[in-house]
Amino acid sequence: MRLNQITIGTTNLGRSEQFYGLLGLQLIVKNDHYLRFRCPEGDSTFSVELVESVSDDGKVSIYFESDDLDDQCARLRTAGVALDSPPADTSWLWREAWLRDPDGHRLCLFYAGDNRLNPPWRISDTVSNRSADGRS
Template sequence: MKGLSMILNQITIPCLDYSASVAFYEALGMVRIVEAQPRYARFESADGSGATLSLHTVSATVSASGGSGTVIYFDHPSADALKAHVEELKAQGLVFDSEPTDESWGWREARLRDPAGNEVCLMFAGTARRFPDWRVDGRTG
């Protein structure tokens, strides 16, 4: 992985009660930057350091089944860097659940699982990572 340049982008965690979870993280001082009620919210720390925390609503059935719904995201500097990293990892024997795919929210994502079954998303989002068109405060970067 010589010369690899990726950063921890975000951690997405499940929630059962969207409103209570949003209120909890705002009380901790997190700033809501994206919202798609009642299924998704994204926060960043007040200092704007970059990494974000996201909530996504899951059903009690999913929660009870043992699936955590946690996703760890690693951002890449370009779509080409993402593609090269995926190819490098596949050459090492890692198996992907999905190849790099352009998603409707503007990110390019490839997904795989760690040995414990946690979902890992390798992605490229560019400025859409922190400043999507639907950002709560309307900022564009």
């Protein structure tokens, strides 16, 4: 199984189209109530649908990885996008910057490299494979 798409709500499709285009996502579907973007690398997609209201309970965070995180953040700041926190190294060996989209959704722009899937504390493949197929 692989993650293909995430869909979030927006109260303003035009504003979201501009914002996610600025992040570098490529618009591939557009109608009166829905946008779908292709991520610049890989084959995953990201969608935005028109809703009456958006509530942010702080429990969902959307992560976009970028090999040139610092340059991307500088480009966004130049374009007028406010960052909640600038790029910084973390104790879990990622470099992260946080911001919110125009509807208040929490976004993390990050670079993890090999540490995303293979951090030094990763569970061994033997344990992981047994757990994934239901055997212990």
